[in-house]
Amino acid sequence: MNRSDEDDFRSFVAARSPSLLWFAHLLTGDRHAAEDIVQTALAKTAAGWSRVRRKENPEGYVRRAIVNTHINAMRRRPWREQPREHLPEGIDSRQREHELDDRDAMWHALAGLPPRQRAVLVLRYYEDLSESDIADVLGCSRGTVKSQAAKGLLHLRRIVQREDAST
Amino acid sequence: MTDVEQLLRETLADPRHRLEVNPGMYDTVRERAHQRRRRALQLAGAFTAVIVIAGVATAVGVNSGNRRGEQVAAPSITPSPPTGLATSVDLGKGSTSAMAVTSSAVFVARQQPNELLQVSTANLAITKRVATPDAVDDLAVDAAAGRVWTWSTSQAFVDDSGQSTGTDATSIHLYATSNFGIAGAVTIPTYAFDAVALDGQLWVATSDGLYVVTIAANGPVAAKVISGMVFSVAGDAVRHRVLYGKAIAAPGAANSLGDVVIHEIDAHTHSSIAVGPPLPIGKESIAIVGDQIWVGGYGSGSTPRLFHLDGSSLQSIPTKSYAAGDPFGLGPGAIVWPGASVLWVRSGGSEGLACIDPQSGALLEQWPAVQGPVASVRGNAFAASDGALDQLSLSGDCTG
Numbered sequence: 001m002n003r004s005d006e007d008d009f010r011s012f013v014a015a016r017s018p019s020l021l022w023f024a025h026l027l028t029g030d031r032h033a034a035e036d037i038v039q040t041a042l043a044k045t046a047a048g049w050s051r052v053r054r055k056e057n058p059e060g061y062v063r064r065a066i067v068n069t070h071i072n073a074m075r076r077r078p079w080r081e082q083p084r085e086h087l088p089e090g091i092d093s094r095q096r097e098h099e100l101d102d103r104d105a106m107w108h109a110l111a112g113l114p115p116r117q118r119a120v121l122v123l124r125y126y127e128d129l130s131e132s133d134i135a136d137v138l139g140c141s142r143g144t145v146k147s148q149a150a151k152g153l154l155h156l157r158r159i160v161q162r163e164d165a166s167t
Numbered sequence: 168m169t170d171v172e173q174l175l176r177e178t179l180a181d182p183r184h185r186l187e188v189n190p191g192m193y194d195t196v197r198e199r200a201h202q203r204r205r206r207a208l209q210l211a212g213a214f215t216a217v218i219v220i221a222g223v224a225t226a227v228g229v230n231s232g233n234r235r236g237e238q239v240a241a242p243s244i245t246p247s248p249p250t251g252l253a254t255s256v257d258l259g260k261g262s263t264s265a266m267a268v269t270s271s272a273v274f275v276a277r278q279q280p281n282e283l284l285q286v287s288t289a290n291l292a293i294t295k296r297v298a299t300p301d302a303v304d305d306l307a308v309d310a311a312a313g314r315v316w317t318w319s320t321s322q323a324f325v326d327d328s329g330q331s332t333g334t335d336a337t338s339i340h341l342y343a344t345s346n347f348g349i350a351g352a353v354t355i356p357t358y359a360f361d362a363v364a365l366d367g368q369l370w371v372a373t374s375d376g377l378y379v380v381t382i383a384a385n386g387p388v389a390a391k392v393i394s395g396m397v398f399s400v401a402g403d404a405v406r407h408r409v410l411y412g413k414a415i416a417a418p419g420a421a422n423s424l425g426d427v428v429i430h431e432i433d434a435h436t437h438s439s440i441a442v443g444p445p446l447p448i449g450k451e452s453i454a455i456v457g458d459q460i461w462v463g464g465y466g467s468g469s470t471p472r473l474f475h476l477d478g479s480s481l482q483s484i485p486t487k488s489y490a491a492g493d494p495f496g497l498g499p500g501a502i503v504w505p506g507a508s509v510l511w512v513r514s515g516g517s518e519g520l521a522c523i524d525p526q527s528g529a530l531l532e533q534w535p536a537v538q539g540p541v542a543s544v545r546g547n548a549f550a551a552s553d554g555a556l557d558q559l560s561l562s563g564d565c566t567g
Contacts, residue, residue, distance in 0.1 A: 039195055
Protein backbone atom coordinates (compact mmCIF):
# COMPACT_ATOMS: atom_id res chain seq x y z
CA MET A 1 0.00 0.00 0.00
CA ASN A 2 1.49 3.36 -0.99
CA ARG A 3 1.42 6.43 1.22
CA SER A 4 -1.69 7.86 -0.39
CA ASP A 5 -3.60 4.59 -0.03
CA GLU A 6 -2.36 4.21 3.54
CA ASP A 7 -3.63 7.67 4.50
CA ASP A 8 -6.91 7.05 2.77
CA PHE A 9 -7.35 3.67 4.46
CA ARG A 10 -6.52 5.16 7.86
CA SER A 11 -9.13 7.89 7.30
CA PHE A 12 -11.69 5.34 6.19
CA VAL A 13 -11.13 3.18 9.27
CA ALA A 14 -11.32 6.19 11.59
CA ALA A 15 -14.48 7.55 9.98
CA ARG A 16 -16.43 4.39 9.32
CA SER A 17 -15.43 2.08 12.18
CA PRO A 18 -18.31 3.15 14.47
CA SER A 19 -20.85 2.42 11.76
CA LEU A 20 -19.19 -0.84 10.77
CA LEU A 21 -19.01 -1.97 14.39
CA TRP A 22 -22.70 -1.24 14.88
CA PHE A 23 -23.51 -3.23 11.78
CA ALA A 24 -21.32 -6.13 12.94
CA HIS A 25 -22.90 -6.02 16.38
CA LEU A 26 -26.32 -6.43 14.77
CA LEU A 27 -25.04 -9.44 12.85
CA THR A 28 -23.34 -11.15 15.77
CA GLY A 29 -25.09 -9.90 18.89
CA ASP A 30 -21.75 -9.98 20.63
CA ARG A 31 -19.31 -7.13 21.20
CA HIS A 32 -16.15 -9.18 20.98
CA ALA A 33 -17.27 -11.07 17.90
CA ALA A 34 -18.26 -7.77 16.27
CA GLU A 35 -14.82 -6.26 16.86
CA ASP A 36 -13.17 -9.42 15.60
CA ILE A 37 -15.05 -9.64 12.32
CA VAL A 38 -14.68 -5.92 11.61
CA GLN A 39 -10.93 -6.19 12.16
CA THR A 40 -10.78 -9.32 9.99
CA ALA A 41 -12.83 -7.75 7.20
CA LEU A 42 -10.75 -4.56 7.25
CA ALA A 43 -7.51 -6.56 7.27
CA LYS A 44 -8.74 -8.48 4.22
CA THR A 45 -9.71 -5.21 2.54
CA ALA A 46 -6.38 -3.49 3.34
CA ALA A 47 -4.45 -5.62 0.87
CA GLY A 48 -6.56 -4.41 -2.03
CA TRP A 49 -7.40 -0.94 -0.78
CA SER A 50 -5.97 0.85 -3.83
CA ARG A 51 -8.60 -1.01 -5.87
CA VAL A 52 -11.40 -0.90 -3.29
CA ARG A 53 -11.13 2.86 -2.72
CA ARG A 54 -11.91 3.47 -6.38
CA LYS A 55 -15.17 1.60 -6.12
CA GLU A 56 -18.40 3.53 -6.07
CA ASN A 57 -19.18 2.30 -2.57
CA PRO A 58 -16.09 1.14 -0.61
CA GLU A 59 -18.09 0.88 2.58
CA GLY A 60 -20.56 -1.46 0.91
CA TYR A 61 -17.63 -3.63 -0.11
CA VAL A 62 -16.40 -3.76 3.48
CA ARG A 63 -19.90 -4.54 4.78
CA ARG A 64 -20.11 -7.43 2.34
CA ALA A 65 -16.75 -8.66 3.65
CA ILE A 66 -18.10 -8.39 7.20
CA VAL A 67 -21.18 -10.46 6.37
CA ASN A 68 -19.17 -13.14 4.61
CA THR A 69 -16.49 -13.21 7.30
CA HIS A 70 -19.16 -13.68 9.93
CA ILE A 71 -21.01 -16.43 8.08
CA ASN A 72 -17.77 -18.26 7.32
CA ALA A 73 -16.61 -17.95 10.91
CA MET A 74 -19.85 -19.46 12.17
CA ARG A 75 -19.79 -22.30 9.69
CA ARG A 76 -19.81 -25.52 11.59
CA ARG A 77 -21.24 -28.84 10.49
CA PRO A 78 -23.18 -26.64 9.27
CA TRP A 79 -24.79 -24.26 11.75
CA ARG A 80 -28.07 -25.34 13.29
CA GLU A 81 -30.58 -22.90 14.55
CA GLN A 82 -30.54 -22.73 18.31
CA PRO A 83 -33.97 -21.53 19.37
CA ARG A 84 -34.36 -20.45 22.95
CA GLU A 85 -37.13 -21.91 25.01
CA HIS A 86 -36.68 -19.09 27.44
CA LEU A 87 -34.80 -15.90 26.88
CA PRO A 88 -31.52 -15.65 28.74
CA GLU A 89 -31.52 -12.93 31.30
CA GLY A 90 -30.07 -9.62 30.27
CA ILE A 91 -26.44 -8.66 30.10
CA ASP A 92 -26.92 -5.46 32.01
CA SER A 93 -27.94 -5.91 35.64
CA ARG A 94 -30.23 -2.90 35.38
CA GLN A 95 -32.29 -4.76 32.81
CA ARG A 96 -33.02 -7.53 35.26
CA GLU A 97 -34.66 -5.10 37.65
CA HIS A 98 -37.39 -4.46 35.12
CA GLU A 99 -39.25 -6.53 32.64
CA LEU A 100 -37.51 -6.86 29.35
CA ASP A 101 -39.05 -4.41 26.97
CA ASP A 102 -40.06 -5.43 23.48
CA ARG A 103 -36.80 -4.40 21.88
CA ASP A 104 -34.77 -6.37 24.39
CA ALA A 105 -36.94 -9.39 23.74
CA MET A 106 -36.42 -8.94 20.01
CA TRP A 107 -32.65 -8.51 20.48
CA HIS A 108 -32.41 -11.75 22.43
CA ALA A 109 -34.67 -13.55 19.97
CA LEU A 110 -32.24 -12.54 17.21
CA ALA A 111 -29.53 -14.45 19.08
CA GLY A 112 -31.37 -17.68 18.26
CA LEU A 113 -31.17 -17.22 14.50
CA PRO A 114 -28.57 -18.94 12.33
CA PRO A 115 -26.04 -16.41 10.96
CA ARG A 116 -27.29 -16.40 7.37
CA GLN A 117 -30.91 -15.90 8.44
CA ARG A 118 -29.91 -13.12 10.79
CA ALA A 119 -27.78 -11.51 8.07
CA VAL A 120 -30.77 -11.50 5.70
CA LEU A 121 -32.90 -9.70 8.29
CA VAL A 122 -30.19 -7.17 9.17
CA LEU A 123 -29.54 -6.41 5.50
CA ARG A 124 -33.26 -6.07 4.83
CA TYR A 125 -34.45 -4.18 7.89
CA TYR A 126 -31.34 -2.22 8.87
CA GLU A 127 -29.53 -1.69 5.60
CA ASP A 128 -32.80 -1.52 3.62
CA LEU A 129 -31.34 -3.58 0.79
CA SER A 130 -33.59 -5.09 -1.84
CA GLU A 131 -33.96 -8.88 -2.11
CA SER A 132 -31.78 -8.80 -5.21
CA ASP A 133 -29.04 -6.85 -3.45
CA ILE A 134 -29.17 -9.19 -0.45
CA ALA A 135 -28.93 -12.19 -2.77
CA ASP A 136 -25.90 -10.55 -4.37
CA VAL A 137 -24.20 -9.93 -1.01
CA LEU A 138 -24.82 -13.46 0.24
CA GLY A 139 -24.20 -15.20 -3.06
CA CYS A 140 -27.58 -16.94 -3.15
CA SER A 141 -30.86 -16.73 -5.06
CA ARG A 142 -33.71 -14.29 -4.40
CA GLY A 143 -35.86 -17.26 -3.48
CA THR A 144 -33.40 -18.21 -0.78
CA VAL A 145 -33.44 -14.66 0.56
CA LYS A 146 -37.25 -14.75 0.68
CA SER A 147 -37.43 -18.07 2.44
CA GLN A 148 -34.67 -17.18 4.90
CA ALA A 149 -36.43 -13.91 5.74
CA ALA A 150 -39.73 -15.73 6.21
CA LYS A 151 -38.18 -18.36 8.46
CA GLY A 152 -36.36 -15.72 10.48
CA LEU A 153 -39.47 -13.60 10.95
CA LEU A 154 -41.50 -16.65 11.98
CA HIS A 155 -38.90 -17.54 14.58
CA LEU A 156 -38.85 -13.97 15.93
CA ARG A 157 -42.64 -13.82 16.00
CA ARG A 158 -42.86 -17.07 17.96
CA ILE A 159 -40.29 -15.99 20.52
CA VAL A 160 -41.74 -12.52 21.00
CA GLN A 161 -45.28 -13.89 21.28
CA ARG A 162 -44.11 -16.46 23.82
CA GLU A 163 -42.51 -13.73 25.85
CA ASP A 164 -45.66 -11.62 25.63
CA ALA A 165 -47.70 -14.56 26.89
CA SER A 166 -45.38 -15.18 29.82
CA THR A 167 -45.31 -11.56 31.06
CA MET B 168 -45.51 -4.09 7.59
CA THR B 169 -46.28 -6.41 10.52
CA ASP B 170 -45.70 -5.54 14.14
CA VAL B 171 -42.75 -7.91 14.25
CA GLU B 172 -41.14 -6.28 11.23
CA GLN B 173 -41.62 -2.83 12.76
CA LEU B 174 -40.25 -3.97 16.09
CA LEU B 175 -37.28 -5.58 14.34
CA ARG B 176 -36.55 -2.33 12.50
CA GLU B 177 -36.70 -0.37 15.76
CA THR B 178 -34.51 -2.90 17.55
CA LEU B 179 -31.82 -2.85 14.89
CA ALA B 180 -31.80 0.94 14.94
CA ASP B 181 -31.67 1.08 18.75
CA PRO B 182 -28.57 3.20 19.59
CA ARG B 183 -27.83 0.99 22.59
CA HIS B 184 -26.31 -1.47 20.13
CA ARG B 185 -23.75 1.07 18.98
CA LEU B 186 -20.25 0.11 20.16
CA GLU B 187 -17.36 2.30 21.18
CA VAL B 188 -14.40 2.01 18.86
CA ASN B 189 -11.22 0.78 20.48
CA PRO B 190 -8.52 3.51 20.10
CA GLY B 191 -6.07 0.89 18.84
CA MET B 192 -8.43 -0.28 16.09
CA TYR B 193 -6.35 0.91 13.15
CA ASP B 194 -3.07 -0.53 14.49
CA THR B 195 -4.76 -3.87 15.14
CA VAL B 196 -6.17 -3.95 11.62
CA ARG B 197 -2.78 -3.15 10.11
CA GLU B 198 -1.10 -5.86 12.18
CA ARG B 199 -3.70 -8.42 11.15
CA ALA B 200 -3.30 -7.35 7.52
CA HIS B 201 0.46 -7.93 7.81
CA GLN B 202 -0.14 -11.34 9.39
CA ARG B 203 -2.45 -12.30 6.53
CA ARG B 204 0.15 -11.18 4.01
CA ARG B 205 2.90 -13.18 5.72
CA ARG B 206 0.69 -16.26 5.90
CA ALA B 207 -0.24 -15.97 2.23
CA LEU B 208 3.42 -15.66 1.26
CA GLN B 209 4.34 -18.72 3.35
CA LEU B 210 1.60 -20.77 1.76
CA ALA B 211 2.49 -19.55 -1.73
CA GLY B 212 6.15 -20.41 -1.12
CA ALA B 213 5.33 -23.89 0.10
CA PHE B 214 2.96 -24.47 -2.81
CA THR B 215 5.61 -23.32 -5.29
CA ALA B 216 8.15 -25.71 -3.75
CA VAL B 217 5.81 -28.64 -4.21
CA ILE B 218 5.06 -27.62 -7.82
CA VAL B 219 8.79 -27.34 -8.58
CA ILE B 220 9.48 -30.76 -7.07
CA ALA B 221 6.56 -32.26 -8.97
CA GLY B 222 7.80 -30.61 -12.14
CA VAL B 223 11.30 -32.04 -11.69
CA ALA B 224 9.88 -35.49 -11.04
CA THR B 225 7.67 -35.28 -14.12
CA ALA B 226 10.53 -34.08 -16.30
CA VAL B 227 12.76 -36.93 -15.13
CA GLY B 228 9.93 -39.36 -15.80
CA VAL B 229 9.41 -38.04 -19.35
CA ASN B 230 13.11 -38.17 -20.09
CA SER B 231 13.41 -41.71 -18.83
CA GLY B 232 10.49 -42.70 -21.04
CA ASN B 233 12.29 -41.34 -24.11
CA ARG B 234 15.35 -43.44 -23.51
CA ARG B 235 14.01 -46.82 -24.58
CA GLY B 236 15.50 -49.84 -22.95
CA GLU B 237 17.62 -47.79 -20.61
CA GLN B 238 16.89 -48.37 -16.95
CA VAL B 239 16.95 -45.14 -15.03
CA ALA B 240 16.61 -45.16 -11.30
CA ALA B 241 13.61 -43.20 -10.14
CA PRO B 242 14.58 -40.01 -8.34
CA SER B 243 14.25 -40.44 -4.62
CA ILE B 244 12.38 -37.21 -4.07
CA THR B 245 10.20 -37.62 -1.05
CA PRO B 246 9.30 -34.09 -0.06
CA SER B 247 7.95 -33.53 3.38
CA PRO B 248 5.11 -31.05 2.89
CA PRO B 249 5.38 -28.06 5.18
CA THR B 250 2.80 -27.58 7.86
CA GLY B 251 -0.36 -26.04 6.48
CA LEU B 252 -0.45 -27.92 3.22
CA ALA B 253 -3.04 -30.50 2.35
CA THR B 254 -3.71 -32.79 -0.57
CA SER B 255 -7.03 -31.83 -2.06
CA VAL B 256 -9.53 -34.04 -3.88
CA ASP B 257 -12.10 -32.32 -6.08
CA LEU B 258 -15.59 -33.58 -5.18
CA GLY B 259 -17.34 -31.81 -8.04
CA LYS B 260 -20.41 -29.59 -7.99
CA GLY B 261 -22.34 -29.10 -4.77
CA SER B 262 -21.47 -28.38 -1.18
CA THR B 263 -20.20 -30.66 1.55
CA SER B 264 -22.36 -30.79 4.65
CA ALA B 265 -20.68 -33.49 6.71
CA MET B 266 -17.92 -36.01 6.86
CA ALA B 267 -16.73 -38.96 8.95
CA VAL B 268 -13.76 -41.25 8.61
CA THR B 269 -12.76 -44.84 9.39
CA SER B 270 -9.38 -46.48 8.88
CA SER B 271 -10.26 -47.37 5.29
CA ALA B 272 -12.80 -44.83 4.09
CA VAL B 273 -14.03 -41.27 4.33
CA PHE B 274 -17.80 -40.80 4.14
CA VAL B 275 -18.91 -37.45 2.77
CA ALA B 276 -22.46 -36.05 2.62
CA ARG B 277 -23.06 -33.58 -0.20
CA GLN B 278 -25.93 -31.26 -1.05
CA GLN B 279 -27.06 -30.02 -4.48
CA PRO B 280 -26.81 -32.72 -5.67
CA ASN B 281 -27.85 -34.67 -2.58
CA GLU B 282 -25.52 -37.62 -2.33
CA LEU B 283 -23.37 -39.75 -0.10
CA LEU B 284 -19.80 -40.56 -1.14
CA GLN B 285 -17.28 -43.07 0.06
CA VAL B 286 -13.65 -42.14 -0.57
CA SER B 287 -10.80 -44.58 -0.07
CA THR B 288 -8.22 -43.38 2.46
CA ALA B 289 -5.59 -45.40 0.56
CA ASN B 290 -5.70 -43.54 -2.74
CA LEU B 291 -8.40 -40.88 -2.23
CA ALA B 292 -10.50 -42.34 -5.06
CA ILE B 293 -14.29 -42.12 -4.83
CA THR B 294 -15.33 -45.76 -4.45
CA LYS B 295 -19.08 -45.39 -3.87
CA ARG B 296 -21.60 -42.70 -4.67
CA VAL B 297 -25.33 -42.85 -4.02
CA ALA B 298 -28.14 -40.29 -4.26
CA THR B 299 -29.78 -39.54 -0.91
CA PRO B 300 -33.54 -39.02 -0.55
CA ASP B 301 -33.03 -35.64 1.09
CA ALA B 302 -30.32 -33.09 1.79
CA VAL B 303 -28.17 -34.65 4.49
CA ASP B 304 -27.21 -32.26 7.29
CA ASP B 305 -24.80 -34.54 9.09
CA LEU B 306 -23.69 -38.14 9.40
CA ALA B 307 -22.05 -40.57 11.78
CA VAL B 308 -20.25 -43.82 11.08
CA ASP B 309 -20.53 -46.98 13.13
CA ALA B 310 -17.50 -48.81 11.74
CA ALA B 311 -17.95 -51.92 13.88
CA ALA B 312 -21.51 -52.43 12.69
CA GLY B 313 -20.80 -51.40 9.09
CA ARG B 314 -23.38 -48.61 9.17
CA VAL B 315 -23.59 -44.96 8.25
CA TRP B 316 -26.29 -42.89 9.90
CA THR B 317 -27.41 -39.71 8.11
CA TRP B 318 -29.94 -37.14 9.18
CA SER B 319 -31.77 -34.25 7.58
CA THR B 320 -33.81 -31.60 9.31
CA SER B 321 -36.77 -29.56 8.21
CA GLN B 322 -38.43 -26.63 9.90
CA ALA B 323 -41.82 -25.03 9.87
CA PHE B 324 -41.70 -21.70 8.08
CA VAL B 325 -43.90 -18.93 6.77
CA ASP B 326 -44.41 -18.80 3.03
CA ASP B 327 -44.71 -15.57 1.05
CA SER B 328 -48.43 -15.38 1.76
CA GLY B 329 -47.76 -15.41 5.50
CA GLN B 330 -49.07 -18.94 6.02
CA SER B 331 -47.11 -21.27 8.25
CA THR B 332 -46.24 -24.48 6.46
CA GLY B 333 -44.31 -27.62 7.26
CA THR B 334 -43.27 -29.00 10.61
CA ASP B 335 -40.08 -29.41 12.58
CA ALA B 336 -38.75 -32.89 11.85
CA THR B 337 -35.55 -34.87 11.54
CA SER B 338 -35.39 -37.65 9.01
CA ILE B 339 -32.79 -40.32 9.87
CA HIS B 340 -31.53 -42.92 7.39
CA LEU B 341 -29.33 -45.91 8.00
CA TYR B 342 -27.00 -47.10 5.21
CA ALA B 343 -25.00 -50.30 5.00
CA THR B 344 -21.38 -49.45 4.23
CA SER B 345 -21.05 -52.65 2.16
CA ASN B 346 -23.34 -51.50 -0.65
CA PHE B 347 -24.67 -48.08 0.41
CA GLY B 348 -28.19 -49.49 0.45
CA ILE B 349 -30.70 -47.93 2.85
CA ALA B 350 -31.14 -50.37 5.74
CA GLY B 351 -33.80 -48.40 7.59
CA ALA B 352 -35.29 -44.99 8.33
CA VAL B 353 -37.05 -43.20 11.15
CA THR B 354 -38.35 -39.67 11.70
CA ILE B 355 -38.14 -37.67 14.92
CA PRO B 356 -40.75 -34.89 15.28
CA THR B 357 -38.24 -32.26 16.30
CA TYR B 358 -35.20 -30.42 15.00
CA ALA B 359 -31.75 -32.04 15.38
CA PHE B 360 -28.57 -30.11 16.14
CA ASP B 361 -26.05 -32.88 16.66
CA ALA B 362 -25.79 -36.67 16.88
CA VAL B 363 -23.27 -39.38 17.61
CA ALA B 364 -23.10 -43.12 16.94
CA LEU B 365 -22.27 -45.22 20.00
CA ASP B 366 -22.59 -48.94 20.74
CA GLY B 367 -24.82 -49.58 17.74
CA GLN B 368 -27.17 -46.71 18.58
CA LEU B 369 -27.52 -43.15 17.39
CA TRP B 370 -27.88 -40.41 20.01
CA VAL B 371 -29.53 -37.26 18.69
CA ALA B 372 -29.52 -33.82 20.33
CA THR B 373 -32.65 -31.92 19.33
CA SER B 374 -34.69 -28.84 20.11
CA ASP B 375 -37.06 -31.03 22.10
CA GLY B 376 -34.72 -33.37 23.93
CA LEU B 377 -32.07 -36.05 23.64
CA TYR B 378 -33.23 -39.07 21.62
CA VAL B 379 -31.69 -42.48 21.16
CA VAL B 380 -32.29 -44.47 17.97
CA THR B 381 -31.96 -48.23 18.29
CA ILE B 382 -32.30 -50.99 15.71
CA ALA B 383 -35.42 -53.07 16.38
CA ALA B 384 -36.58 -56.14 14.48
CA ASN B 385 -38.48 -54.05 11.94
CA GLY B 386 -36.08 -51.14 11.68
CA PRO B 387 -34.79 -48.14 13.62
CA VAL B 388 -36.89 -46.85 16.53
CA ALA B 389 -36.43 -43.49 18.27
CA ALA B 390 -37.14 -42.78 21.93
CA LYS B 391 -36.77 -39.60 23.94
CA VAL B 392 -34.37 -39.99 26.87
CA ILE B 393 -34.00 -36.41 28.12
CA SER B 394 -36.52 -33.57 27.76
CA GLY B 395 -35.75 -29.95 26.94
CA MET B 396 -33.49 -28.51 24.29
CA VAL B 397 -30.17 -30.31 23.92
CA PHE B 398 -27.67 -28.69 21.56
CA SER B 399 -24.66 -31.02 21.62
CA VAL B 400 -23.92 -34.68 22.24
CA ALA B 401 -20.80 -36.85 22.33
CA GLY B 402 -20.17 -40.54 22.92
CA ASP B 403 -17.59 -42.06 25.27
CA ALA B 404 -16.89 -45.41 23.63
CA VAL B 405 -14.47 -46.47 26.36
CA ARG B 406 -16.82 -46.00 29.30
CA HIS B 407 -20.07 -46.39 27.35
CA ARG B 408 -21.38 -43.02 28.41
CA VAL B 409 -23.09 -40.15 26.64
CA LEU B 410 -22.33 -36.50 27.30
CA TYR B 411 -24.70 -33.76 26.28
CA GLY B 412 -24.96 -30.00 26.74
CA LYS B 413 -27.97 -28.03 27.95
CA ALA B 414 -28.09 -24.26 27.80
CA ILE B 415 -29.25 -22.45 30.92
CA ALA B 416 -30.26 -18.88 31.50
CA ALA B 417 -27.40 -17.30 33.41
CA PRO B 418 -28.26 -14.16 35.36
CA GLY B 419 -25.52 -11.63 34.89
CA ALA B 420 -23.63 -13.77 32.39
CA ALA B 421 -21.29 -11.89 30.11
CA ASN B 422 -22.25 -14.22 27.32
CA SER B 423 -25.50 -13.22 25.67
CA LEU B 424 -26.10 -16.85 24.71
CA GLY B 425 -26.27 -17.88 28.36
CA ASP B 426 -24.21 -20.70 29.87
CA VAL B 427 -24.07 -24.39 29.12
CA VAL B 428 -24.02 -27.33 31.54
CA ILE B 429 -22.54 -30.66 30.49
CA HIS B 430 -24.35 -33.80 31.66
CA GLU B 431 -23.12 -37.38 31.63
CA ILE B 432 -25.41 -40.42 31.49
CA ASP B 433 -24.93 -44.16 31.13
CA ALA B 434 -25.49 -45.20 27.52
CA HIS B 435 -27.43 -48.33 28.51
CA THR B 436 -29.35 -47.47 31.68
CA HIS B 437 -29.68 -43.73 30.84
CA SER B 438 -29.06 -42.94 34.51
CA SER B 439 -27.31 -39.70 35.37
CA ILE B 440 -23.63 -40.05 36.29
CA ALA B 441 -22.35 -36.50 36.57
CA VAL B 442 -23.38 -32.90 35.99
CA GLY B 443 -20.74 -30.25 35.39
CA PRO B 444 -20.74 -26.60 36.41
CA PRO B 445 -22.06 -23.86 34.09
CA LEU B 446 -19.54 -22.94 31.41
CA PRO B 447 -19.75 -19.39 29.97
CA ILE B 448 -20.21 -20.43 26.35
CA GLY B 449 -23.00 -21.10 23.91
CA LYS B 450 -23.28 -23.09 20.65
CA GLU B 451 -21.01 -25.63 22.28
CA SER B 452 -19.44 -28.76 20.86
CA ILE B 453 -18.07 -31.66 22.89
CA ALA B 454 -15.12 -33.86 21.96
CA ILE B 455 -14.04 -37.00 23.81
CA VAL B 456 -10.55 -38.27 22.95
CA GLY B 457 -9.70 -41.44 24.88
CA ASP B 458 -10.53 -40.47 28.44
CA GLN B 459 -10.09 -36.74 27.86
CA ILE B 460 -13.13 -34.46 27.57
CA TRP B 461 -13.03 -31.05 25.90
CA VAL B 462 -15.79 -28.55 25.29
CA GLY B 463 -15.55 -25.62 22.87
CA GLY B 464 -18.05 -22.85 22.29
CA TYR B 465 -18.71 -19.20 21.60
CA GLY B 466 -18.34 -16.61 24.35
CA SER B 467 -17.89 -12.95 25.09
CA GLY B 468 -15.02 -10.86 26.35
CA SER B 469 -11.87 -12.56 27.58
CA THR B 470 -13.47 -15.70 29.03
CA PRO B 471 -12.12 -19.06 27.79
CA ARG B 472 -13.68 -20.64 24.72
CA LEU B 473 -12.18 -24.06 25.28
CA PHE B 474 -12.52 -26.17 28.43
CA HIS B 475 -10.81 -29.37 29.54
CA LEU B 476 -13.10 -31.32 31.87
CA ASP B 477 -12.30 -33.88 34.51
CA GLY B 478 -13.65 -37.26 33.37
CA SER B 479 -15.27 -38.04 36.73
CA SER B 480 -16.65 -34.76 37.99
CA LEU B 481 -16.92 -32.81 34.72
CA GLN B 482 -15.31 -29.90 36.55
CA SER B 483 -13.11 -27.68 34.41
CA ILE B 484 -9.45 -28.48 35.04
CA PRO B 485 -6.71 -25.91 34.52
CA THR B 486 -4.77 -27.76 31.83
CA LYS B 487 -4.62 -24.92 29.44
CA SER B 488 -7.46 -22.73 28.44
CA TYR B 489 -7.57 -20.58 25.36
CA ALA B 490 -9.34 -17.24 25.34
CA ALA B 491 -10.16 -14.83 22.59
CA GLY B 492 -6.90 -12.94 22.74
CA ASP B 493 -4.49 -15.86 23.04
CA PRO B 494 -1.82 -16.35 20.40
CA PHE B 495 -3.90 -19.26 19.19
CA GLY B 496 -6.51 -16.61 18.35
CA LEU B 497 -9.85 -18.30 18.98
CA GLY B 498 -11.65 -14.99 18.60
CA PRO B 499 -15.35 -15.29 19.37
CA GLY B 500 -15.33 -19.04 19.75
CA ALA B 501 -14.00 -22.54 19.23
CA ILE B 502 -15.42 -25.65 17.57
CA VAL B 503 -14.02 -29.02 18.62
CA TRP B 504 -13.93 -32.46 17.02
CA PRO B 505 -12.43 -35.62 18.44
CA GLY B 506 -9.53 -37.28 16.61
CA ALA B 507 -8.24 -40.77 17.30
CA SER B 508 -5.59 -39.41 19.62
CA VAL B 509 -5.74 -35.63 19.25
CA LEU B 510 -8.23 -32.84 19.70
CA TRP B 511 -9.15 -30.77 16.65
CA VAL B 512 -10.09 -27.14 17.20
CA ARG B 513 -11.30 -24.62 14.67
CA SER B 514 -10.90 -21.00 15.65
CA GLY B 515 -13.99 -18.85 15.29
CA GLY B 516 -11.73 -15.85 14.71
CA SER B 517 -9.00 -16.78 12.27
CA GLU B 518 -10.93 -19.85 11.05
CA GLY B 519 -7.61 -21.71 11.37
CA LEU B 520 -7.55 -25.39 12.29
CA ALA B 521 -5.38 -26.62 15.16
CA CYS B 522 -4.28 -30.02 16.38
CA ILE B 523 -4.13 -30.09 20.19
CA ASP B 524 -2.68 -32.58 22.66
CA PRO B 525 -5.76 -33.75 24.60
CA GLN B 526 -3.76 -34.41 27.76
CA SER B 527 -1.75 -31.21 28.06
CA GLY B 528 -3.69 -28.83 25.84
CA ALA B 529 -0.49 -28.04 23.97
CA LEU B 530 -0.75 -26.85 20.40
CA LEU B 531 0.81 -29.52 18.13
CA GLU B 532 0.19 -28.25 14.62
CA GLN B 533 -1.86 -25.66 12.74
CA TRP B 534 -3.48 -25.31 9.32
CA PRO B 535 -4.41 -21.67 8.82
CA ALA B 536 -6.15 -22.12 5.48
CA VAL B 537 -8.00 -25.44 5.72
CA GLN B 538 -11.79 -25.05 5.83
CA GLY B 539 -14.75 -27.12 7.00
CA PRO B 540 -15.26 -29.92 9.51
CA VAL B 541 -12.40 -32.30 10.28
CA ALA B 542 -12.19 -35.99 11.15
CA SER B 543 -9.26 -38.31 11.66
CA VAL B 544 -8.06 -41.78 12.47
CA ARG B 545 -4.52 -42.52 13.54
CA GLY B 546 -2.16 -41.30 10.82
CA ASN B 547 -4.87 -39.89 8.57
CA ALA B 548 -6.80 -36.62 8.90
CA PHE B 549 -9.29 -35.01 6.56
CA ALA B 550 -11.15 -31.72 6.32
CA ALA B 551 -14.03 -31.06 3.97
CA SER B 552 -14.66 -27.71 2.35
CA ASP B 553 -17.54 -27.13 -0.07
CA GLY B 554 -15.90 -28.39 -3.21
CA ALA B 555 -13.06 -30.53 -1.96
CA LEU B 556 -11.88 -33.12 0.50
CA ASP B 557 -8.51 -32.17 1.98
CA GLN B 558 -6.13 -34.76 3.35
CA LEU B 559 -3.99 -32.97 5.90
CA SER B 560 -0.28 -33.55 5.92
CA LEU B 561 0.46 -34.68 9.46
CA SER B 562 3.91 -34.15 10.84
CA GLY B 563 5.52 -34.05 14.23
CA ASP B 564 3.39 -34.95 17.21
CA CYS B 565 -0.02 -34.57 15.59
CA THR B 566 -0.89 -38.18 14.89
CA GLY B 567 -4.49 -37.75 13.85
